[in-house]
Amino acid sequence: MAMVSMSFSLPNLNLRRVNRYSGMAFASVNKETSTTVGVRVTEGEGNLPKVVLTSPHGSEAEIYLFGGCLTSWKVPNGKDLLFVRPDAVFNKKKPISGGVPHCFPQFGPGAIQQHGFARNLDWSVVDSDNVDGNPVVTLLLKDGPYSRSMWDFGFQALYKVILNSESISTELTITNTDNKPFSFTSALHTYFSASVTGASVKGLKGCKTLDKELDPTNPVEGKEERSVTFYAHLQYRKPISN
Numbered sequence: 001m002a003m004v005s006m007s008f009s010l011p012n013l014n015l016r017r018v019n020r021y022s023g024m025a026f027a028s029v030n031k032e033t034s035t036t037v038g039v040r041v042t043e044g045e046g047n048l049p050k051v052v053l054t055s056p057h058g059s060e061a062e063i064y065l066f067g068g069c070l071t072s073w074k075v076p077n078g079k080d081l082l083f084v085r086p087d088a089v090f091n092k093k094k095p096i097s098g099g100v101p102h103c104f105p106q107f108g109p110g111a112i113q114q115h116g117f118a119r120n121l122d123w124s125v126v127d128s129d130n131v132d133g134n135p136v137v138t139l140l141l142k143d144g145p146y147s148r149s150m151w152d153f154g155f156q157a158l159y160k161v162i163l164n165s166e167s168i169s170t171e172l173t174i175t176n177t178d179n180k181p182f183s184f185t186s187a188l189h190t191y192f193s194a195s196v197t198g199a200s201v202k203g204l205k206g207c208k209t210l211d212k213e214l215d216p217t218n219p220v221e222g223k224e225e226r227s228v229t230f231y232a233h234l235q236y237r238k239p240i241s242n
């Protein structure tokens with residue numbers, strides 16, 4: 001078993017169960033479904049089912065079952081701290097581009113599709129809870145014919161999201177359910193919404209660039225510092241010095 005987790009300002013929790021429901025599984029939703037205080041499943045963009053977590057303190061989070069993708073985390077003042085690209089599509093033809101997409105069982109490019117298949121599949125809700133007023137949901141993804149066609153291993157992925165008044169916690173647990181070992185790479189590939197005014201990146205001069213969007217020739221960077229207020233999709237590789 002392996003675990004990846006991310007948490008922002010999560011205070012110590014007194015895990016007193018208030019209200020719990022186990023065994024929910026939604027592949028689609030026709031109307032709003034709610035069985036646990038602060039946890040409901042409703043229809044999102046493109047009629048895709050999404051779980052909405054609502055805290056009594058006024059924060060709210062949304063997780064699409066397609067890709068198990070956390071797309072929104074609004075704090076009590078209404079500000080969404082996550083970013084979803086304006087050109088993101090919600091039609092299952094591509095992963096949702098933004099929020100916190102899953103990269104599993106491979107991070108980045110490699111033997112299978114970029115960032116793996118977990119962000120392209122429907123997850124299901126297997127558990128929901130309300131702990132001291134804080135809504136908790138656990139999503140499940142298992143191997144199936146599609147994943148086996150690329151990566152022939154039995155696995156179970158459990159993704160637990162806890163919404164607190166001023167923080168959110170995510171925890172991904174991978175279990176090998178096969179009779180042979182496997183290795184994998186994974187990430188909770190978070191897109192934050194932030195102001196980049198005044199931000200820049202230094203130490204670039206002499207780095208080889210890889211610009212997927214604008215220039216496939218990968219020139220060597222001539223500037224030492226670049227502002228990040230322009231749209232770019234750049235990676236820099238520092239040459240190895242002797």
Ligand SMILES: O=P(O)(O)OC[C@H]1O[C@@H](O)[C@H](O)[C@@H](O)[C@@H]1O
Nearest residue numbers: 095097108114115189212233235
């Ligand atoms: O564009 P994708 O497949 O959703 O991946 C998101 C990003 O993932 C990052 O890991 C890559 O470095 C970026 O190049 C890429 O844009």
